[in-house]
Amino acid sequence: MKKITILSAFLIGFLTYGFAQNNEKTELPSVNIKTLTGETFNTSDIKNPDGPIFLSFWATWCKPCIKELIAVDENYVDWQEETGLKVYAVSIDDSKSMSRVAPFVNGRAWEFEILLDSNSDFKRAMNVINVPHSFILDKNGNVIWQHNSYSPGDEDEIYKIIKKASEEEKSDNQ
Amino acid sequence: MFSLSVFAQENNKDYGEFHGNFELNTQTYSADSLIGAESVDEIMRANTYANFTYTKGKFSAGLRYEAYLNTMLGFDQRYNGQGIANRYASYTSEDLEITVGNFYEQFGNGLILRTYEDKTLGLDNSSDGIRLRYAPIKGIRLTGLIGKQKLYWEYGPGIIRAFDSEISFNETFKKFTDAKTKIQIGGSFVSKYQKNLDPVYNFPENVSSFAGRINLSRKALMLSSEYAYKINDPSSDNGNIFKDGNALLINGSWSKKGIGFLISALRLDNMSFRSDRSASINDLNINYLPAITKTHAYAFDAMYPFATQPNGQISGNFEIFYNFKRKSTLGGKYGMNLNINFSQVNAIQKTQIIVNPNDAIPNLDGYTSDFFAIDDELYFRDFNIELHKKVNKKLKFAAIYMYEDYNKMVIQGKYGMVHADIGILDFTYKFTSKNALRVENEILITGKDADGNKQDYGDWYMATLEYTSSPRWFFAVSDQYNYGNPEKSHRVHYYIVSGGYTKGANRIQLNYGKQREGITCVGGVCRTVPASNGFSLTISSTF
Numbered sequence: 020m021k022k023i024t025i026l027s028a029f030l031i032g033f034l035t036y037g038f039a040q041n042n043e044k045t046e047l048p049s050v051n052i053k054t055l056t057g058e059t060f061n062t063s064d065i066k067n068p069d070g071p072i073f074l075s076f077w078a079t080w081c082k083p084c085i086k087e088l089i090a091v092d093e094n095y096v097d098w099q100e101e102t103g104l105k106v107y108a109v110s111i112d113d114s115k116s117m118s119r120v121a122p123f124v125n126g127r128a129w130e131f132e133i134l135l136d137s138n139s140d141f142k143r144a145m146n147v148i149n150v151p152h153s154f155i156l157d158k159n160g161n162v163i164w165q166h167n168s169y170s171p172g173d174e175d176e177i178y179k180i181i182k183k184a185s186e187e188e189k190s191d192n193q
Numbered sequence: 194m195f196s197l198s199v200f201a202q203e204n205n206k207d208y209g210e211f212h213g214n215f216e217l218n219t220q221t222y223s224a225d226s227l228i229g230a231e232s233v234d235e236i237m238r239a240n241t242y243a244n245f246t247y248t249k250g251k252f253s254a255g256l257r258y259e260a261y262l263n264t265m266l267g268f269d270q271r272y273n274g275q276g277i278a279n280r281y282a283s284y285t286s287e288d289l290e291i292t293v294g295n296f297y298e299q300f301g302n303g304l305i306l307r308t309y310e311d312k313t314l315g316l317d318n319s320s321d322g323i324r325l326r327y328a329p330i331k332g333i334r335l336t337g338l339i340g341k342q343k344l345y346w347e348y349g350p351g352i353i354r355a356f357d358s359e360i361s362f363n364e365t366f367k368k369f370t371d372a373k374t375k376i377q378i379g380g381s382f383v384s385k386y387q388k389n390l391d392p393v394y395n396f397p398e399n400v401s402s403f404a405g406r407i408n409l410s411r412k413a414l415m416l417s418s419e420y421a422y423k424i425n426d427p428s429s430d431n432g433n434i435f436k437d438g439n440a441l442l443i444n445g446s447w448s449k450k451g452i453g454f455l456i457s458a459l460r461l462d463n464m465s466f467r468s469d470r471s472a473s474i475n476d477l478n479i480n481y482l483p484a485i486t487k488t489h490a491y492a493f494d495a496m497y498p499f500a501t502q503p504n505g506q507i508s509g510n511f512e513i514f515y516n517f518k519r520k521s522t523l524g525g526k527y528g529m530n531l532n533i534n535f536s537q538v539n540a541i542q543k544t545q546i547i548v549n550p551n552d553a554i555p556n557l558d559g560y561t562s563d564f565f566a567i568d569d570e571l572y573f574r575d576f577n578i579e580l581h582k583k584v585n586k587k588l589k590f591a592a593i594y595m596y597e598d599y600n601k602m603v604i605q606g607k608y609g610m611v612h613a614d615i616g617i618l619d620f621t622y623k624f625t626s627k628n629a630l631r632v633e634n635e636i637l638i639t640g641k642d643a644d645g646n647k648q649d650y651g652d653w654y655m656a657t658l659e660y661t662s663s664p665r666w667f668f669a670v671s672d673q674y675n676y677g678n679p680e681k682s683h684r685v686h687y688y689i690v691s692g693g694y695t696k697g698a699n700r701i702q703l704n705y706g707k708q709r710e711g712i713t714c715v716g717g718v719c720r721t722v723p724a725s726n727g728f729s730l731t732i733s734s735t736f
Contacts, residue, residue: 114302118444122453126514172663
């Protein structure tokens with residue numbers, strides 16, 4: 020019982036710390052991954068001078084990931100116009116399903132920037148446990164929000180955050 | 194020392210970044226003889242992982258704490274215990290990267306080298322050693338490493354030495370930078386050393402393998418291929434034969450907006466490659482052999498999953514992706530998405546070599562195999578159609594039909610051939626902008642054996658009801674009913690009730706119910722999951 024008490028105390032402390040840390044601005048790590056055409060891409064080059072970034076870790080075999088990207092895709096044109104948003108979808112498909120990514124993405128007519136993280140190096144560097152896990156970055160490349168899992172309607176919260184980020188950027192520029 | 198000098202050069206105000214994650218999985222175990230669930234003396238067991246990473250400029254370091262108190266059922270019990278399971282430090286400049294400690298690496302598709310971790314599989318074959326990466330000019334990457342592989346809390350007996358080089362022509366040569374055709378080629382070499390302590394066999398102590406790969410893309414077309422060759426490597430996997438091994442993987446796809454085709458082929462012959470010749474299950478694999486069959490994600494289309502057969506398999510996969518446009522006849526107002534997939538895996542033909550003890554040098558190759566000959570023995574066949582459609586603003590559905598033949602004897606070592614027809618209907622009804630109800634129905638019907646009885650566990654039906662309140666809550670009830678089990682007393686309901694709360698990157702989930710026995714696979718690598726009965730709690734956080 021004592022062990023359980025200590026363990027729970029540790030857990031509560033840990034989670035409180037975790038929750039408190041979420042709003043801190045942080046920069047992306049530098050990891051070499053690949054583009055769809057096989058060229059090397061350094062993750063510190065994930066940038067968008069025109070507005071915020073939605074960065075999503077996904078896989079072709081992950082149902083909620085695909086639902087999330089479909090929801091983002093349905094709103095992408097509007098969000099781009101309004102906030103200057105750019106979407107990076109980082110596939111963690113390994114060499115078993117990596118070659119599915121291009122026909123899968125094109126088959127769905129998605130217009131996101133697609134990156135391949137086939138041995139989960141970037142996923143590990145971002146401390147992502149499970150997919151879907153998405154991040155929102157401000158114009159300066161700082162992580163301002165992250166979320167694990169997907170439920171229908173999450174796109175409303177995503178919209179709220181990117182809208183706020185783009186407004187803050189506009190007022191910064193004035 | 195190295196890190197100190199880096200620190201000194203940086204701005205004093207920048208203390209670097211500290212991040213990490215945490216994951217706790219715990220379960221209580223109650224006995225249920227009907228489904229084969231066992232209880233444990235500890236009542237509950239827990240697997241816990243926590244990663245910590247520190248980055249400052251060009252320097253980064255990290256460690257992972259793991260605690261298995263005690264190891265949950267279905268994971269290797271050699272994990273029992275707690276401590277630092279992984280630690281590393283690395284320095285990265287523009288053209289050079291130095292890593293010491295535990296690291297994960299993959300050359301090409303992994304056919305001769307891939308170290309990785311997967312917590313679902315309880316797999317971590319990281320190398321502990323030194324890795325150097327160097328980019329002498331843009332587009333050329335060289336990687337060299339030496340290390341020992343992790344085996345639970347210890348290390349395997351073998352040493353791995355490996356080198357890889359890759360050139361991306363469009364990045365290296367300026368005149369090709371904007372060319373429509375993109376080409377990369379790569380070559381790798383991996384050698385393992387393990388002392389021979391066997392009193393009878395003269396096992397080779399150094400075993401080498403080579404691989405070459407090409408990746409080519411032009412507009413809608415993409416082609417990639419890798420060939421790997423491994424020199425004599427007698428092991429408990431291949432029955433201690435001295436035959437060389439080889440693997441060939443080919444992927445080709447053509448796709449443009451709204452349509453895509455994929456065709457893949459894979460042939461493996463004697464390609465198990467471990468840093469201990471007597472290792473088994475998922476221990477100490479140096480390479481990764483990607484099954485090219487489609488990965489399924491629902492409960493029943495993933496009930497009989499294919500696992501890669503390193504000793505020999507020949508397989509093909511064909512897939513179509515198609516999007517019916519909005520306002521077309523079949524597309525309706527919102528469009529419709531279609532995916533058709535076919536894959537088949539057979540044995541390779543093997544002609545056994547009879548060893549003549551009177552020969553001066555006996556032939557210990559075991560067998561010969563014609564590269565292009567396909568054996569009649571079927572391992573796996575999968576034909577499936579998947580439809581996704583948005584009916585209106587509130588209602589979406591997915592419909593799947595799957596036809597499957599599964600050689601359970603070869604893949605799991607029990608029963609025999611299983612045929613299954615699977616149907617899935619998955620509706621999501623979003624009744625307000627934040628609240629949604631998902632209703633999932635699945636059915637699996639097996640074929641009949643020679644005596645007219647249902648194969649394996651027979652027929653199953655499943656229903657799931659899931660309520661989500663974005664972005665925080667979810668509740669679900671699910672029942673898998675084995676109504677067609679050939680043994681009437683085993684026609685059991687496996688019900689699970691679950692609830693979860695997510696805030697940002699923090700998540701907590703509680704389940705109660707029964708889990709059927711089965712196998713779970715990631716990338717063609719599988720782990721058996723025992724039947725269980727009880728509560729399970731998962732807490733995870735990324736920070």
